Amino acid sequence: MARRHERVNGRANLLVWTGGGAAALVLLLVFGTLAALAMKAESASGLQPGDWAAIRFTLLQATISATLSVLLALPVARALARRRFPGRQLLTTLLGAPFILPVIVAVLGLITVFGRHGLVNAVLTALGLGPIEIYGLTGVVLAHVFFNMPLATRLFLHAHLSIPPEHFRLAAALGFSDRAVRRHLERPAIARVLPGVFVTIFLLCLTSFAVALTLGGGPRATTIELAIYQAFTFDFDLARAALLALVQLALCALAAFLALSIGAAPDAAPSLATTPWRADGRGIPARIVDGGWILLATLFLMLPLGSIVLAGMAHLPDLPTVVWPALGRSLLVALAATGLALALALGLAGLALSLDGRGGRTIEGIGFLPLATSPMVLGAGLFVLLFPVFPPQALALPVTALVNGVMSLPFALRALLPQMRRIEADHGRLADALGLVGINRLRRLHLPLLARPLGFAAGLTAALAMGDLGVIALFATPAEATLPMQVRLLMASYRMGEASAAALVLLLASLALFWIFDRGGRADARA
Amino acid sequence: MKTPLIAAGLALAFALAGQAGEKPVLKVYTYSSFASDWGPGPQIEKAFEKTCGCDLQWVTAGDGAALLGRLKLEGDKTEADVVLGLDTNLIVKARETGLFAKAPEAPALDNLPVAWADPDFLPFDWGYFAFVYDKTRLAKAPKSFHELVAAPDDLRIVIEDPRSSTPGLGLLLWVKAAYGDKAAEIWRGLRPKIVTVTKGWSEAYGMFLEGEADMVLSYTTSPAYHINVEKDDTKAAAIFDEGHYMQIEVMGITRTSDQPELARRFVRFMLSDEAQAIIPVTNWMYPVRMPPGDLPAGFEQLVPREKAILLPPEEAARLREAALAEWLAVMSE
Numbered sequence: 001m002a003r004r005h006e007r008v009n010g011r012a013n014l015l016v017w018t019g020g021g022a023a024a025l026v027l028l029l030v031f032g033t034l035a036a037l038a039m040k041a042e043s044a045s046g047l048q049p050g051d052w053a054a055i056r057f058t059l060l061q062a063t064i065s066a067t068l069s070v071l072l073a074l075p076v077a078r079a080l081a082r083r084r085f086p087g088r089q090l091l092t093t094l095l096g097a098p099f100i101l102p103v104i105v106a107v108l109g110l111i112t113v114f115g116r117h118g119l120v121n122a123v124l125t126a127l128g129l130g131p132i133e134i135y136g137l138t139g140v141v142l143a144h145v146f147f148n149m150p151l152a153t154r155l156f157l158h159a160h161l162s163i164p165p166e167h168f169r170l171a172a173a174l175g176f177s178d179r180a181v182r183r184h185l186e187r188p189a190i191a192r193v194l195p196g197v198f199v200t201i202f203l204l205c206l207t208s209f210a211v212a213l214t215l216g217g218g219p220r221a222t223t224i225e226l227a228i229y230q231a232f233t234f235d236f237d238l239a240r241a242a243l244l245a246l247v248q249l250a251l252c253a254l255a256a257f258l259a260l261s262i263g264a265a266p267d268a269a270p271s272l273a274t275t276p277w278r279a280d281g282r283g284i285p286a287r288i289v290d291g292g293w294i295l296l297a298t299l300f301l302m303l304p305l306g307s308i309v310l311a312g313m314a315h316l317p318d319l320p321t322v323v324w325p326a327l328g329r330s331l332l333v334a335l336a337a338t339g340l341a342l343a344l345a346l347g348l349a350g351l352a353l354s355l356d357g358r359g360g361r362t363i364e365g366i367g368f369l370p371l372a373t374s375p376m377v378l379g380a381g382l383f384v385l386l387f388p389v390f391p392p393q394a395l396a397l398p399v400t401a402l403v404n405g406v407m408s409l410p411f412a413l414r415a416l417l418p419q420m421r422r423i424e425a426d427h428g429r430l431a432d433a434l435g436l437v438g439i440n441r442l443r444r445l446h447l448p449l450l451a452r453p454l455g456f457a458a459g460l461t462a463a464l465a466m467g468d469l470g471v472i473a474l475f476a477t478p479a480e481a482t483l484p485m486q487v488r489l490l491m492a493s494y495r496m497g498e499a500s501a502a503a504l505v506l507l508l509a510s511l512a513l514f515w516i517f518d519r520g521g522r523a524d525a526r527a
Numbered sequence: 528m529k530t531p532l533i534a535a536g537l538a539l540a541f542a543l544a545g546q547a548g549e550k551p552v553l554k555v556y557t558y559s560s561f562a563s564d565w566g567p568g569p570q571i572e573k574a575f576e577k578t579c580g581c582d583l584q585w586v587t588a589g590d591g592a593a594l595l596g597r598l599k600l601e602g603d604k605t606e607a608d609v610v611l612g613l614d615t616n617l618i619v620k621a622r623e624t625g626l627f628a629k630a631p632e633a634p635a636l637d638n639l640p641v642a643w644a645d646p647d648f649l650p651f652d653w654g655y656f657a658f659v660y661d662k663t664r665l666a667k668a669p670k671s672f673h674e675l676v677a678a679p680d681d682l683r684i685v686i687e688d689p690r691s692s693t694p695g696l697g698l699l700l701w702v703k704a705a706y707g708d709k710a711a712e713i714w715r716g717l718r719p720k721i722v723t724v725t726k727g728w729s730e731a732y733g734m735f736l737e738g739e740a741d742m743v744l745s746y747t748t749s750p751a752y753h754i755n756v757e758k759d760d761t762k763a764a765a766i767f768d769e770g771h772y773m774q775i776e777v778m779g780i781t782r783t784s785d786q787p788e789l790a791r792r793f794v795r796f797m798l799s800d801e802a803q804a805i806i807p808v809t810n811w812m813y814p815v816r817m818p819p820g821d822l823p824a825g826f827e828q829l830v831p832r833e834k835a836i837l838l839p840p841e842e843a844a845r846l847r848e849a850a851l852a853e854w855l856a857v858m859s860e
Binding site for chain 1: 559696728730811859
């Protein structure tokens with residue numbers, strides 16, 4: 001008996017070490033880089049009047065963008081959960097696409113649809129309605145919804161699919177109306193994930209910079225991240241850059257705290273993880289409503305994506321050969337980042353679940369931190385830390401993988417944690433009785449039931465790391481450029497056509513990675 | 528966790544192996560598009576390595592401003608021997624770092640419209656900022672800021688943000704240098720025509736090519752790219768009566784260089800006929816010295832020499848903050 005306890009404790013310690021290590025790595029990257037920059041600063045600096053305007057605008061656009069993304073994602077996810085139609089799988093995969101596009105490519109895609117000479121205005125003009133102008137808050141919100149609504153849809157779809165099919169059978173047997181199904185089955189499942197999804201998107205929009213500026217129409221659309229960029233590059237005021245980054249972090253901490261403290265408690269009911277069967281939404285009105293939402297979402301996502309694909313196809317023959325080694329480097333970075341993000345997320349989630357109440361929430365909160373970190377400060381801080389020891393260009397790819405792994409942690413955590421909570425609720429007591437704790441609990445209890453969210457998290461991380469441009473630009477030279485950096489370099493050399501072809505390759509490769517991982521997860525779940 | 532560590536180890540091993548070579552290494556810091564496959568970098572490297580018996584290595588940062596930022600982060604420990612690609616607006620800040628040595632003697636810069644007398648930095652190429660338009664979409668381009676302001680409101684322009692881009696800063700100083708106290712009025716007149724203000728040149732130029740704006744802030748030499756590479760002569764630069772603000776790109780040798788002789792040789796090489804002939808069709812800027820033979824189509828001088836505008840570096844640094852505050856105030860009204 002004593003020996004068994006010893007072993008159990010040893011395993012439990014391993015979990016604390018893994019989870020604690022993950023938390024420490026995140027804290028070190030987030031605060032260590034900030035401190036490194038602040039120490040480099042030559043003088044103290046305060047906020048300027050313009051900064052307050054930037055903070056106000058940042059909060060305003062992030063709140064509207066996150067609210068709209070979530071509100072629109074709810075009916076779309078519900079429709080996708082209830083309906084079976086040809087192309088549903090493809091659409092679910094493509095939902096990952098906008099999120100992983102390099103910002104500049106996505107913005108140009110949006111412009112071909114919503115711009116002054118875009119498709120929407122062509123239709124409106126033909127109908128005799130005045131042209132619309134998107135630049136301003138509208139444009140910023142539009143782009144952020146384009147990027148994030150699909151992500152929210154995917155996360156809500158997971159919540160729908162986590163409702164045990166037995167519940168639907170029971171509901172059908174009891175003659176539940178659609179409304180009753182929504183109230184008793186769907187709403188609790190969505191409520192569990194909604195605060196986390198909202199905060200994730202809110203934070204993503206909080207640190208937005210190029211989108212906000214390009215579609216914002218001018219300096220009224222200044223975000224904190226732009227102020228950081230300006231302080232860093234043009235003024236080289238490191239103290240101000242660090243201070244602004246700290247403001248951004250504080251806003252994040254506040255938002256994450258609020259969201260996590262209103263998060264609903266999971267209900268406890270056992271589930272057999274099989275493909276759901278549903279009897280609700282069979283009526284004609286429900287079909288029309290669902291169909292309408294799916295059609296709208298498809299158009300909203302596919303038109304800009306389609307224009308990117310068309311633009312790229314036209315220039316595919318001009319594709320420069322340097323694209324291929326760059327693609328190889330991007331794939332390496334993506335795979336390394338994925339491994340890291342999953343390890344960190346599982347460690348953190350395991351630790352968060354094993355601690356009760358405040359401790360667990362703190363660990364979960366740490367998992368959000370990378371989202372609120374300024375990529376500029378993170379990159380520059382790492383540079384300051386590493387430069388005295390290593391030549392930065394030698395570390396370009398490993399550092400990019402490291403940063404992307406950590407930056408994707410919040411998404412991986414969002415995908416994994418609700419499901420793991422659910423597993424705890426379903427099987428936790430049994431596992432306790434069996435003395436299954438620590439890493440063992442993670443391996444024996446959670447992992448076998450996590451295939452679907454794991455696949456999704458891996459796909460998302462891999463695709464995100466493929467598209468990243470933040471850190472690599474600070475470390476790499478063109479000779480070891482990743483694909484997104486190559487797209488930027490082509491654009492900077494007037495070669496917009498070749499850039500669009502390279503962007504198409506990037507889009508296809510990211511989607512392929514996303515599809516392989518995500519599909520792998522779903523295949524396992526069915527077995 | 529392990530993968531990045533292993534990768535880091537490998538990368539380090541390769542870096543060390545690379546340094547084991549016999550040839551002296553010259554590290555030139557520049558902005559990334561200069562050293563990209565489509566910039567002058569590869570050709571310059573090949574030509575210089577033919578004669579120097581050295582290994583020229585590019586180390587890059589995003590743009591001129593990021594380049595200076597990186598140099599400041601590295602400080603005295605920088606490995607840079609030569610820094611290439613700062614512009615005149617950054618010279619004052621670059622000098623303040625105390626990292627630069629005196630520039631070597633330069634040959635006559637016969638293709639530069641202004642006299643050059645900086646002790647630390649030498650120019651290697653230059654251009655005029657200008658609004659570029661598509662002749663098929665805009666029949667009659669404005670000939671001055673006043674005409675642009677007076678043009679109907681459906682003439683739309685896209686510009687870069689002076690807080691994040693060097694062309695954006697160039698436009699800010701252009702308007703300030705040409706209009707002084709009246710700059711705010713010009714900006715107030717331009718405001719309704721500005722579709723948007725982008726982070727950098729690529730976004731703005733991309734939007735212009737997509738047809739989102741009729742004119743874009745770029746360079747007088749931008750149409751040369753379309754003429755020479757795409758055989759497309761529909762793009763043109765609008766020449767303004769007020770004159771055109773210049774961007775002069777400069778290079779300097781670091782005080783900390785362990786290859787000072789090689790660095791000086793490289794700087795002189797950048798001003799040679801061979802290097803100056805590479806610049807126009809790769810960096811799409813004017814050479815500072817006229818190489819033998821004609822410059823390619825699109826490099827004809829459209830702006831008379833006396834219409835070149837350039838604030839001296841100290842003046843530009845002094846004016847920048849006030850001009851930026853003024854711009855922000857007008858644009859946020």
